[in-house]
Amino acid sequence: MLTKYMQEDKRMSAKEAVERFVSDGDSVVIANCLYGTPYALIHEIIRQGRKGLTVFQQGGIDEIDQLLLGGCVSRLLMAYNFRVAGERIETVLERALRRGEVEVEDYSNYTLLAMLQAGAMGYPFLPVMSGIRESDVYRVETFCAGQKFGEVECPFTGEKVVVVRGRNPDVAILHVQRADKSGNAQLWGALINSKWACLASSRIIVSCEQIVDRDTIMRSPHLTIVPSFRVCAVVEEPWGAHPSELLGFYDYDMIFRSLFFMQAMSEEGGKAWMDEWVYGVADRREYLQHYADRFGLRYLQELRAKPYPSIPADYGASGRRAWDENDMSFNFQLTRDEFLRALEEKGGFVNG
Incomplete structure (x- = not known):
């Protein structure tokens, strides 16, 4: 549908x-x-x-x-x-x-x-x-x-x-x-x-x-x-890409990444990192809480991006649209719901 x-x-x-x-x-x-x-x-x-x-x-x-x-x-x-x-x-x-x-x-x-x-x-x-x-x-x-x-x-x-x-x-x-x-x-x-x-x-x-x-x-x-x-x-999922960068939201967390690489140089260290940051937390919310507990919330917040908004684009048209402000079609004189229902029932429109 x-x-x-x-x-x-x-x-x-x-x-x-x-x-x-x-x-x-x-x-x-x-x-x-x-x-x-x-x-x-x-x-x-x-x-x-x-x-x-x-x-x-x-x-x-x-x-x-x-x-x-x-x-x-x-x-x-x-x-x-x-x-x-x-x-x-x-x-x-x-x-x-x-x-x-x-x-x-x-x-x-x-x-x-x-x-x-x-x-x-x-x-x-x-x-x-x-x-x-x-x-x-x-x-x-x-x-x-x-x-x-x-x-x-x-x-x-x-x-x-x-x-x-x-x-x-x-x-x-x-x-x-x-x-x-x-x-x-x-x-x-x-x-x-x-x-x-x-x-x-x-x-x-x-x-x-x-x-x-x-x-x-x-x-x-x-x-x-x-x-x-x-x-x-x-x-x-806020912070769902951490420790990588996401434009407009946060920067790379290079120190955190370095922690992983240092630990993962040994098999035991890699396992310990996984136990702490993946298996030891139930979801991303607990991951962020553990991060704040260990390193401080301030450090996480310092990764936040500084605002740099883009210039808006104007998508306005001449005024005549396929659908008016009441969701009525100019072409078919049907509301959007009526139009969709007709499509589902008839499969399309022929000869108006």
């Missing part, structure tokens, strides 16, 4: 969203990387003990390491994962690779994005720059052997063109500044892969700093990257 997609209330907790929409063995894409990372949802996936996940991530900082410490991931498709310290230090990912606990397929940033873009648009493949042939990304294959890159003949030049296959992950998880209760999600700042990752996926879970009314969304349509009819769940 059209009314369902426009008005359905999809608000729920992170716990309920993960319980309902993330299963063992799913392929999960982390929508956005380096910026606005959906840590609240990632931590909930870990707390619920999901196993055997195939994870797509263009650029990881510490979220991939945390998912590995939680035993959630069996396969990774990625372009980059941050490595702290020197060669003598073994990272969580390196430790997992050495033990055979995870398989990794390396892509470049763009080739990984192109797979999602193709999947979102319904294409079986998408061309990428042929220079990728000169890299180990092209030459070395693991679990995607035979399915990583292909070649087609250009119909215009006859030259061989490198392509990547379209991918459609089971679940996308995304954190944004705001959304409405139906799931229209608005993100500004570095969009990176967020739109394509979501639109390529079968299910989308959105967490946000604020749930706003529909009118706010309609007055700023250029910021909407995911439409409500594609979204399964909306989770209002």
Whole structure:
């Protein structure tokens, strides 16, 4: 029903969203990387003990390491994962690779994005720059052997063109500044892969700093990257991307991230960090309370962004709209509810 997609209330907790929409063995894409990372949802996936996940991530900082410490991931498709310290230090990912606990397929940033873009648009493949042939990304294959890159003949030049296959992950998880209760999600700042990752996926879970009314969304349509009819769940989760940055809300928490990296240099330290910050708290609210208890609320508040509003755009029109202030259609002389009901009953309008 059209009314369902426009008005359905999809608000729920992170716990309920993960319980309902993330299963063992799913392929999960982390929508956005380096910026606005959906840590609240990632931590909930870990707390619920999901196993055997195939994870797509263009650029990881510490979220991939945390998912590995939680035993959630069996396969990774990625372009980059941050490595702290020197060669003598073994990272969580390196430790997992050495033990055979995870398989990794390396892509470049763009080739990984192109797979999602193709999947979102319904294409079986998408061309990428042929220079990728000169890299180990092209030459070395693991679990995607035979399915990583292909070649087609250009119909215009006859030259061989490198392509990547379209991918459609089971679940996308995304954190944004705001959304409405139906799931229209608005993100500004570095969009990176967020739109394509979501639109390529079968299910989308959105967490946000604020749930706003529909009118706010309609007055700023250029910021909407995911439409409500594609979204399964909306989770209002202030500080849901901490310790990453979210434009207009808070900055990177580099000291907190350093704490993780220092502890995760040892297996025991990584386990202790997870016990304290993931398993030791029930949800993001308890996580924030524990942060305030340990470091002080003042430090958290110092991360808040200073205001720098954009200039508003005027979406006003000539005055004649499809619907008047009483929700009456100029064209059909029906109210919006009558129009939607007629669509459901008749399937459309013919000859007026």
